[in-house]
Amino acid sequence: MPYRRRDVLRSFGAVGAGSLAAAAGGVASAQEQYGDGEGGGGGDYPPGQPPRGDPRPYEDYATHRVPEDYDTIQAAVDAAEPEDLVLVGPGVYEEAVDVRETPRLTIRGTERNEVILDGGFEREDAVFVTADDVVVENLTARHYTRNGFFWTGVSGYRGSYLTAYNNRLYGVYAFDSVHGTFEQSYASGHTDSGFYVGQCAPCHAVVRNVRSENNAIGYSGTNAGGYLTIRDSVWRHNMGGIVPNSLDTEADPPQDAARIENNLVESNDNADAPDVAFGYAAFGTGINVAGGRNNEVVGNTVRDHANFGIVLVPMIDQNLYRPKGNLVRGNTVSGSGRADLALGAPQAGGNVFVDNDADSARPASLNGGSSLLGGDPWVTLVLLEQFLQLDTGGAPRGDWRSAPEPPFDELESMPGAASVPPREAVRGRS
Amino acid sequence: MGAGGPGAGEAGPGGGEGALEGDGRGEEGSGGGERVRGFADRVLPLFDHTHDSGTTAIVVAFAAVLGLLAGWLVADFGVRTLGFLVGAVGTGYLLYDQPTRRAVVAAGFYSLAALVAAVPVVYELGLVVAVDDPLRHLLGVADLLLFVAFWLLASVPALVGYRIESGPLLRRLRR
Numbered sequence: 001m002p003y004r005r006r007d008v009l010r011s012f013g014a015v016g017a018g019s020l021a022a023a024a025g026g027v028a029s030a031q032e033q034y035g036d037g038e039g040g041g042g043g044d045y046p047p048g049q050p051p052r053g054d055p056r057p058y059e060d061y062a063t064h065r066v067p068e069d070y071d072t073i074q075a076a077v078d079a080a081e082p083e084d085l086v087l088v089g090p091g092v093y094e095e096a097v098d099v100r101e102t103p104r105l106t107i108r109g110t111e112r113n114e115v116i117l118d119g120g121f122e123r124e125d126a127v128f129v130t131a132d133d134v135v136v137e138n139l140t141a142r143h144y145t146r147n148g149f150f151w152t153g154v155s156g157y158r159g160s161y162l163t164a165y166n167n168r169l170y171g172v173y174a175f176d177s178v179h180g181t182f183e184q185s186y187a188s189g190h191t192d193s194g195f196y197v198g199q200c201a202p203c204h205a206v207v208r209n210v211r212s213e214n215n216a217i218g219y220s221g222t223n224a225g226g227y228l229t230i231r232d233s234v235w236r237h238n239m240g241g242i243v244p245n246s247l248d249t250e251a252d253p254p255q256d257a258a259r260i261e262n263n264l265v266e267s268n269d270n271a272d273a274p275d276v277a278f279g280y281a282a283f284g285t286g287i288n289v290a291g292g293r294n295n296e297v298v299g300n301t302v303r304d305h306a307n308f309g310i311v312l313v314p315m316i317d318q319n320l321y322r323p324k325g326n327l328v329r330g331n332t333v334s335g336s337g338r339a340d341l342a343l344g345a346p347q348a349g350g351n352v353f354v355d356n357d358a359d360s361a362r363p364a365s366l367n368g369g370s371s372l373l374g375g376d377p378w379v380t381l382v383l384l385e386q387f388l389q390l391d392t393g394g395a396p397r398g399d400w401r402s403a404p405e406p407p408f409d410e411l412e413s414m415p416g417a418a419s420v421p422p423r424e425a426v427r428g429r430s
Numbered sequence: 431m432g433a434g435g436p437g438a439g440e441a442g443p444g445g446g447e448g449a450l451e452g453d454g455r456g457e458e459g460s461g462g463g464e465r466v467r468g469f470a471d472r473v474l475p476l477f478d479h480t481h482d483s484g485t486t487a488i489v490v491a492f493a494a495v496l497g498l499l500a501g502w503l504v505a506d507f508g509v510r511t512l513g514f515l516v517g518a519v520g521t522g523y524l525l526y527d528q529p530t531r532r533a534v535v536a537a538g539f540y541s542l543a544a545l546v547a548a549v550p551v552v553y554e555l556g557l558v559v560a561v562d563d564p565l566r567h568l569l570g571v572a573d574l575l576l577f578v579a580f581w582l583l584a585s586v587p588a589l590v591g592y593r594i595e596s597g598p599l600l601r602r603l604r605r
Binding site: 269271284306307337338339359360362364372376378381382385386388389391392393394395396 | 498502505506508510553556557559560561562563566567570571572573575576
């Protein structure tokens with residue numbers, strides 16, 4: 001997928017020149033449209049998340065212990081029935097676990113930092129899930145040639161208290177999947193993104209209380225939106241921070257309606273982070289909505305980025321995706337090299353910036369000034385040049401194999417991991 | 431074409447100083463007002479001549495556009511307003527100082543070309559001051575492409591200005 005994305009983005013250069021010349025729409029008209037300061041909600045689904053209760057524990061389950069009862073995690077998984085618990089003790093497990101046929105399974109480590117799945121730089125995914133409602137908890141995955149924890153094509157998923165580091169592509173990853181939660185987890189040293197929720201509309205998903213650092217991108221969400229919330233998390237020292245984006249290489253573009261709320265996003269201009277696909281194009285940006293629509297960026301603290309704190313830019317693929325109908329409200333943005341708030345040209349209107357605490361903006365109208373243009377071509381130029389630098393092989397990058405290890409002493413293990421019963425993935429599915 | 435002011439004639443900038451030298455009062459400094467006028471004429475030779483309303487309008491229009499462009503260019507450094515003012519006043523001065531309407535328009539296009547050519551420089555400068563190790567981000571193929579693209583773009587108004595200033599190129603080559 002990264003290579004396809006890279007190929008597609010190659011067209012960015014050709015179309016980008018046109019983008020620079022076309023500064024479309026106007027923020028003034030957007031403010032007229034959303035006179036009450038409210039944006040978003042223009043798509044098929046709202047970006048926000050309806051309240052859900054805590055997942056309920058299973059009552060009738062069996063516990064399969066590794067290594068006491070089984071030599072490998074895979075053997076325990078193969079022996080398990082739905083709603084069972086595979087409980088893994090401390091150790092380094094050199095295997096790749098597939099969960100393809102057992103729904104409602106829980107795989108849990110007894111100690112987060114001591115139960116380690118090791119890919120040895122040759123196995124693909126630490127845990128690969130295609131069955132519904134599978135929960136993975138309290139584990140560490142490292143050195144896989146694709147992903148740490150990967151759910152695809154499922155309804156119902158949860159990853160809690162996970163650590164993924166120095167895997168080649170993604171850390172904690174849900175693709176074409178709905179009704180999920182990533183929480184209390186950590187990801188670092190990935191060449192695409194630490195956390196990824198892609199190709200879902202509506203997603204019915206929450207990413208919360210996670211920490212993502214030293215990745216190409218902290219959070220990436222291609223064509224993902226609708227009841228999708230990214231909140232209460234820390235995104236720092238990546239090349240780019242939070243990047244919902246639209247691409248034709250995945251189904252259902254454009255990206256539409258995610259809510260990004262109450263996150264700490266800082267210093268996402270790490271030139272030493274690993275990158276093979278997309279990261280440097282977003283270098284130096286905190287929250288970067290690339291061709292997305294109807295998103296809500298609310299109440300975040302965003303600081304110390306080389307380029308832009310919060311930026312909305314067009315995305316070029318087989319189609320041109322202009323940012324539209326996004327709401328940026330109540331954020332505290334500071335320390336940006338070029339501008340705290342930014343809107344690239346061309347944009348499709350309806351993008352509203354209100355009640356933000358910021359020092360600078362491009363165009364100036366985003367922060368109370370006046371402007372002739374709705375979007376600023378300079379903003380698009382910056383990110384276009386960075387993409388060209390990436391595409392011509394001149395972008396700085398680190399090596400995912402040797403990226404810094406996580407701060408294990410700061411990563412909390414799941415309370416009662418050895419004793420509490422397994423719980424369902426999510427609750428309140430409709 | 432400007433209507434020459436007192437003592438300026440067609441000499442353009444500096445003509446006023448010559449007039450003062452002719453009567454000797456500028457060098458002797460016998461009159462304070464004349465000395466001020468001499469200084470002003472050297473610093474702001476605009477007072478040596480004026481332009482008709484059409485040419486003045488062209489100057490104002492160019493100054494506004496170039497000021498906006500200059501402000502846009504330096505917005506990354508938080509000096510958008512200052513950039514606009516310096517750009518507008520500076521280019522306004524430069525253009526109004528030209529002796530003829532043709533020279534005014536040519537200088538306007540030259541100024542536009544200079545600002546367009548400055549885009550990649552300012553772009554890179556914005557990165558230089560914002561990252562820890564600028565050389566990791568600069569001097570790549572993309573940077574070269576950026577410079578080439580904008581300098582090619584800048585060559586368009588530069589050639590337009592040259593054409594306006596010099597007349598048809600082919601005719602001059604045939605001479």
